[in-house]
Amino acid sequence: MTDLVIGLGSPDGGDDAVGLWVARRVAALGLPGVAVIEHEDPTGLIDVWGQADLALVVDAVRSGAAPGALFVLAAGADAPPLTADAWARTGRGGTHAFGLAAAVELARALHRLPPRLVLVGVEAATVEHSTSLSATVQDALPAAVAAVVGALARQLPAQHQIPAQEVDLDVSR
Amino acid sequence: MSHKLTDGGQVLHVGTLSRVEGEGGMHLEIHDGHVGAVELRIFEPPRFYEAFLRGRSWTEPPDITARICGICPVAYQFSACNALEDACGVSVPDTIRTMRRLLYCGEWIESHALHIYLLHAPDFLGYPGGIEMAKDHPAAVEQGLRLKKVGNELMTLVGGRSVHPINVKLGGFYRMPTVAELGGLRPALERGLEDALATVRLVSTFDFPDLEQPYTYLSLRPEQGYPIESGSVVTTAGTAFDVRDFPEHITEHHVAHSNALHASLDGGGPYVVGPLARYTLNFDRLSPLAQQAAREAGLGETCRNPFRSIIVRSVELVEVFSEALRIIDAWRDGTAPSVPVPARAGEGFGATEAPRGVLFHRYRLDDDGTILDAQIVPPTSQNQPSIEADMRTLAESWLELSDHDLSHRCEAAIRNYDPCISCATHFLDLTVERT
Numbered sequence: 001m002t003d004l005v006i007g008l009g010s011p012d013g014g015d016d017a018v019g020l021w022v023a024r025r026v027a028a029l030g031l032p033g034v035a036v037i038e039h040e041d042p043t044g045l046i047d048v049w050g051q052a053d054l055a056l057v058v059d060a061v062r063s064g065a066a067p068g069a070l071f072v073l074a075a076g077a078d079a080p081p082l083t084a085d086a087w088a089r090t091g092r093g094g095t096h097a098f099g100l101a102a103a104v105e106l107a108r109a110l111h112r113l114p115p116r117l118v119l120v121g122v123e124a125a126t127v128e129h130s131t132s133l134s135a136t137v138q139d140a141l142p143a144a145v146a147a148v149v150g151a152l153a154r155q156l157p158a159q160h161q162i163p164a165q166e167v168d169l170d171v172s173r
Numbered sequence: 174m175s176h177k178l179t180d181g182g183q184v185l186h187v188g189t190l191s192r193v194e195g196e197g198g199m200h201l202e203i204h205d206g207h208v209g210a211v212e213l214r215i216f217e218p219p220r221f222y223e224a225f226l227r228g229r230s231w232t233e234p235p236d237i238t239a240r241i242c243g244i245c246p247v248a249y250q251f252s253a254c255n256a257l258e259d260a261c262g263v264s265v266p267d268t269i270r271t272m273r274r275l276l277y278c279g280e281w282i283e284s285h286a287l288h289i290y291l292l293h294a295p296d297f298l299g300y301p302g303g304i305e306m307a308k309d310h311p312a313a314v315e316q317g318l319r320l321k322k323v324g325n326e327l328m329t330l331v332g333g334r335s336v337h338p339i340n341v342k343l344g345g346f347y348r349m350p351t352v353a354e355l356g357g358l359r360p361a362l363e364r365g366l367e368d369a370l371a372t373v374r375l376v377s378t379f380d381f382p383d384l385e386q387p388y389t390y391l392s393l394r395p396e397q398g399y400p401i402e403s404g405s406v407v408t409t410a411g412t413a414f415d416v417r418d419f420p421e422h423i424t425e426h427h428v429a430h431s432n433a434l435h436a437s438l439d440g441g442g443p444y445v446v447g448p449l450a451r452y453t454l455n456f457d458r459l460s461p462l463a464q465q466a467a468r469e470a471g472l473g474e475t476c477r478n479p480f481r482s483i484i485v486r487s488v489e490l491v492e493v494f495s496e497a498l499r500i501i502d503a504w505r506d507g508t509a510p511s512v513p514v515p516a517r518a519g520e521g522f523g524a525t526e527a528p529r530g531v532l533f534h535r536y537r538l539d540d541d542g543t544i545l546d547a548q549i550v551p552p553t554s555q556n557q558p559s560i561e562a563d564m565r566t567l568a569e570s571w572l573e574l575s576d577h578d579l580s581h582r583c584e585a586a587i588r589n590y591d592p593c594i595s596c597a598t599h600f601l602d603l604t605v606e607r608t
Contacts, residue, residue, distance in 0.1 A: 010336065012240075012337070040334060040335055040337075041325060041335050041336050043287065043291075043318070044321075044322065044325055044335065046318060047318075047322060102303075102304065105304045106291075106304050106307055106314070108304075109304050109305075109307035109308045109311070109314075110307050110311050110314065110315065111311075129237070129240050
């Protein structure tokens, strides 16, 4: 079954586009058995990740951490639900934008979560209208790509594995 | 949150993900068993967009103002287009107007489906939110997601993107979709129409609190059809005026507790824009199918109970699915995607019906097209006084409730308006001051 990398974000929302940038870099690697897509609307994720066994969603994060900081969370069907706290601080906390966390938990309620789902967040410096990333987030792209590839590597044949991971992930089944 | 991993003790965090569009709060004062001050507080940054637009080119507002809202960018794009084309003395052909209407149908579908199923229905079915409701009513929520997906597909085909369309330009579109492309959407739209009719039947079974709004309703009314992408202004007070005269009738004023301006009509009390106003002022313009669905759901030709707005939104879903199918079936290839809109000095006015009500734009241009002045009146700012008035009426009968229950009821009542401050799901930070 194909693994799926989803870059989530708005292409002209400044660092909100970081998921798309990471997705493009991962796509350029041409990893076998890995599909890469860009997506803008979290409510559509439930259809996008469809039958994937492993899906990775890369998105911008605003947590108050240093811009460029990387966050990784296992959130698939086999992982515990995101906490109420996570809800409050992601999409559910109050927006039209039905956010990523809301999409994850809605899919869980409908039994439409991939068995393994990994969320990779990159702390944004700015989400003002712009078609470019901030320098700090630009610098964080290699680590974010490594995080994605690291998660995928658990599924890849040995010759495609990345030897040195900058970020360790728990994607255990 | 922090999350302890099992394989190395690494502590991980997921903080606030992006695309949060606003915050709001409600302040309620209760003195001696009576409701005192009721203030809907909107913490959105002041509307710097109007200042930001000054000095920009006349071709830019459709793209710039679309960023104000992630759920109704088409409304901003087309209100801006209407106003700027008016300023430049350009009237677009019916084909362009029709394609705008089709794209707008997609936005209504996206917005209404999300609000009905994931934000509003949980209030009536007794769930804290759409996720909890999905566990017990998966078929209903799947139906809502299916509806929204069709809206996304329509937006993607006509607008080039499902969220912020990139195919829209002043004077029309960069490219028109073809008959073949539009025909590809027909099966999904037909299924969507069936889902929309089922939605009307579903929500009509909910229990609705008694509340009749005495306020004036205001909506657009076009020469033909249900108001979506154009029209002049009509009200239940019997007034009717051209969009050009909007500033003479609508006065915006600042109130200390909100960053969003309040609006009043002809110096009077609260007025309401949105589905109830559109429906009440334009029932005769609904398609026979939508009218029949409304009647079967127990609606008359007017509706003044804000809680029943969920039925009206569902009827409007039937209307826009029917309309989208009608437009697709009549479409012919070979029409010009746009007309030139050369700059000239002047002032222009434009309004369209965003999913949650009339959105007005005004621009004043220099002779080279530089924007000298811009004004944007969004629907939620117009509805703020009515929301507060509803709260005052309702809270009087809810005073015995705990703060927690009162907060929940107030949230639900505010969701009747599908407010664009931040939307509906638990945005409300209610403070109650009891003395």
